[in-house]
Amino acid sequence: MSAFDLHGRRALVTGGAQGLGQGMAEALAAAGAAVVIGDVNDELGRETAQLIGKTGATTGFVHLDVTDESSWAAAVTATVAELGGLDVLVNNAGVEITSLVVDIDPRDLRRMLEVNVVGTALGMKHGLRAMRPGGEAGAGGAIVNVSSVAATIAFPGIAGYSGTKSAVDRMTRIAAAEAGRLGYGVRVNCIYPGLVPTAMGMQLAVDCAELGLFESPEAAVGAVVGLTPSGRLGEVADMADAVVFLASDAARFVNGTGLSVDGGMGS
Incomplete structure (x- = not known):
């Protein structure tokens, strides 16, 4: 059996209705995982789940506003109930609002903070609670957060976005350290897409x-x-394959780190 085989794993992908999230959900399903898509776009999310289901994979959809704590609690409970557990969480949902520093709108900055930082933090909170011993799933697992090459370079126009994605990197490493120290059995990593x-x-x-x-x-x-x-x-498949790797046993000793998937742009 390949170390990348995810048969028997149960995954939740945020922002999975389209774009990178859709590609990640499709790749996890192709590797054998059962996948629930969490998104605020109910219609598109259900369509994507149905599309993946046509391949023979076990899929589902749950409404998820990553900025809302009660939405997270309900989504995780629904995922565990539908799939029989939760082994993989991909915190992919994010927004980018371009602006020069001299023109930053506090409302735009707060929106990015809410989705990219608070959304990821709440995802890790509820994912860890579900996966740790005694949780709703309780079998450990892997959390993959989606940061960005923007966290590693100085590219004009994206100061606010870069700041939020840098925060994702730091939170990832701290969550991994806490999970390890407390014996949760959950690896926490992030990727930096180009x-x-x-x-x-x-x-x-x-x-x-x-x-x-x-x-x-x-x-x-x-x-x-x-x-x-x-x-x-980059291509969607480049990012999706990296997520499959970090979710799989091939990455069993990869923890608390960020994987650059940027073609070397951030090096």
Whole structure:
């Protein structure tokens, strides 16, 4: 049996209705895991779950507003009830609002803090509580948080976003240390995705051009590629495969760290 085989594992993926989250949910299911998608977009989330289910995988959907504690508690309970446990949590839900530092809107910054920082923190809180001994699932597991290459580089236009993703990195490492010290049996890691041409990624390029930082969205994308030793943008599959790795037994001794999946951009 491959160390990447996830048969028998039960996973919850936040922001799984589209983009990177959808790709991560699909990859986990392809590796054998049963997957519940958590998202605020009920219609799209159910459609994505049904799409994955057509492959023969066990899937489901639960409404999840990652900024709301009661929503988290209900989503985790529903996932455990539907799948019979919880072994993998992927904290992927996130938002990016581009702005020059001199023009930062406190409302935009608070929105990113709520989703990217508070949402991830609450996910780890309820994931650890469910997975630790005596929890609703109680069999240990793995938590994978989605940070960003923005946490490791100084790219114009994304100061607020970079700050929130840097926070995800620090919280990941502390959660891993606490889980280990307290014997939870849960590994906690994060990934640093590079720029991927999803709707969110391409909007960033458009925004940077509109702010006058680059001549055009194409020039913004070209700047990213120019900073990337691999010479290309990332693909959804690149990020999804990294999540499968960190969720699997192949990463059994990988804990409290951040995995760069950025083609070398942040090195």
